[in-house]
Amino acid sequence: MIDYGALTEFLLILAGGVAAGIIGSLTGLGGGSVLVPLLTLFYGVPIEYATGASLISTIATSAGSASTYTKKGIANIKIGVGLEVATTLGAIIGALTFEIVVTHNLQYILYLLFGVVILTSIIPTVKRGKYEYPEEKTLDFTSRIFQLSGKYYDEKSKKEVKYTGIRWWLGEIIMFFAGLLSGLxxxxSGALKVLGMDWAMNLPMKVTTTTSNFMIGITAATGSSIYWYAGYIQFFLASATAIGVLVGSRIGSALLLKISNKEIRWIFFTVLSFLGVDMIFKGITLSKIYNIPPFIGFGIAITFSIILVILLFIKLLISEGKYGNLR
Amino acid sequence: METSDKLTSVVSAILKYAIILSIACIVIGTSLMFINGNANGIPISQLANYENPKNPSYNSSSFSPVLIPQGLAHFDALGFISLGLWVLIFTPVTVLLSSLVDYMYTRNKLYTILTFIVLFNLFAAIVIVPYFVTN
Known part of the structure; x- marks a missing residue:
């Protein structure tokens, strides 16, 4: 006899996973950044299990999309593997820190940090995609030693793009923190990984985003195994979200290609910033520093997120006007 | 030296088939869970209860990966779900092993060493660190 109550719950979580996958894909931040706030704020899932389910879903989405990008030769496996030295180490330390935080009942720190990370990730993600190729910079000793050259065929411009990265060491430092946040x-941590390869290593945006996608799976797998033994993978949740987020991210990628009006993405950025602000409020309430009633927190979060996204939108419009045709 | 085409194809294929295998296992496992009304002897109503992370009966700490073959032999839901989740966790290990073989074959010493370090980190995360976490 099928337990319809449990089945309904499973389907609801799966639907949440699909929504997280779509929003994560449309905003470029990945399903995990949406899934954890969604599960903790709306489904009442403890953050321990939400992060565990999110890590598993992250590997699934990364493997799904990285398969396509590696086949097309855009993702640079060599650069990705080299940078994983730092991210995997960071992920181990992050997962261990998570265990310490949870055992000491300091979960509010995770809520606060999560909120801050989402809000700060929106800015570089909004700016992402404005330019395809980096400015030419003088190569350094790491360019040659760490073999940071590569090429790919750009379907849009119908030409082969050759590139060489720089400052491998700086990329590694940023990747360590990306791994740390992933495990924690x-x-x-796609936004930070992109920052590491785009800003620090001066790689083309397509190589950066696709290589980051490839790397995310390796980083998340590192943290997942520690989460498994620590007991933070809840089978019921992890199964529903792995399927849901994977399906959602596929839908999101297909929608992204079909949406002609890119401004629609701003709606999803508003949702994301709302989740970020609400996570901060939940963290403040849990820390017992100040008790914010849920409906007031909800109202402030909506207002704040709308204002924040409008300001970012205006700033982007101004910068576009200043620097010419960037979109 | 750029990434070889062979490595690119192998990595792409591993990622593609691993995700198919993993999701298939998870779907079979969850279907069994709903059809049988339990998994590993635990009623579904309790499996669906995720409110208490301190209760070890219903999360990964109570189901070691070494129990997977036993679970599969008994056609148990948790055996299939766990296999699906571990296929996901092991996918990057397989990708890295392919990269290691490629770098060794092309005699790229630096990237052989770097890949080996990443594999060691993953090995530490899967085997060494959990030992200290659980004890």
Missing amino acids: LGIG
């Missing part, structure tokens, strides 16, 4: 918050 159950996310892919």
Whole structure:
């Protein structure tokens, strides 16, 4: 006899996973950044299990999309593997820190940190995609030693793009923190990984985003095994979210290609910033510093997120006007 | 030296088939869970209860990966779900092993060493660190 109550609950979590996958894909931040707030704020899932489920979903989405990008030769496996030296180490330390935080009942720190990470990730993600190729910079000793050259065929411009990265050491430092956040918050840390390869290593945006996608799976797998033994993978949740987020991210990727009006993405950025602010409020309430009633927190979070996204939108419009045709 | 085409194809294929295998196992496992009304002897109503992370009966700490073959032999839901989840966790290990073989074959010493370090980190995360976490 099928337990319809449990089945309904499973389907609801799966639907949440699909929504997280779609929003994560459309905003470029990945399903995990949406899934953890969604599960903790709306489904009442403890953050321990939400992060565990998120890490598993992150590997699934990364493997799904990285398969396509590696086949097309855009993701640079060599650069990705080299940078994983730092991210995997960071993920181990992050997962261990998570265990310490949870055992000491300091979960509010995770909520606060998560909120801050989402809000700060929105800014570089919004700016992402404005330019395809980096400015030419003088190569350094790491360019040659760490073989940071590569090429790919750009379907849009119908030409082969050759590139060489720089400052491998700086990329590694940033990747360590990306790994640390991944292990600590159950996310892919795609925004930080992109920052490491785009800003620090001066790689083309397509190589950066696709290589980051490839790397996310390795980083998340590192944290997942520690989460498994510590007991933070809840089978019921992890199964529903792995399937849901994977399906959602596929839908999101297909939608992204079909949406002609890119401004629609701003709606999803508003949702994301709302989740970020609400996570901070939940963290403040749990820390017992100040008790924010849920409906007031909800109202402030909505207002704040709308204002924040409008300001970012205006700033982007101004910068576009200043620097010419960037979109 | 750029990434070889062979490595690119192998990595892409591993990622593609691993995700198919993993999701298939998870779908079979959850279907069994709903059809049988339990998994590993635990009623579904309790499996669906995720409110208490301190209760070890219903999360991964109570189901070691060494129990997977036993679970599969008994056609148990948790055996299939766990296999699906571990296929996901092991996918990057397989990708890294392919990269290691490619770098060794092309005599790229630096990237052989770097890949080996990443594999060691993953090995530490899967085997060494959990030992200290659980004891």
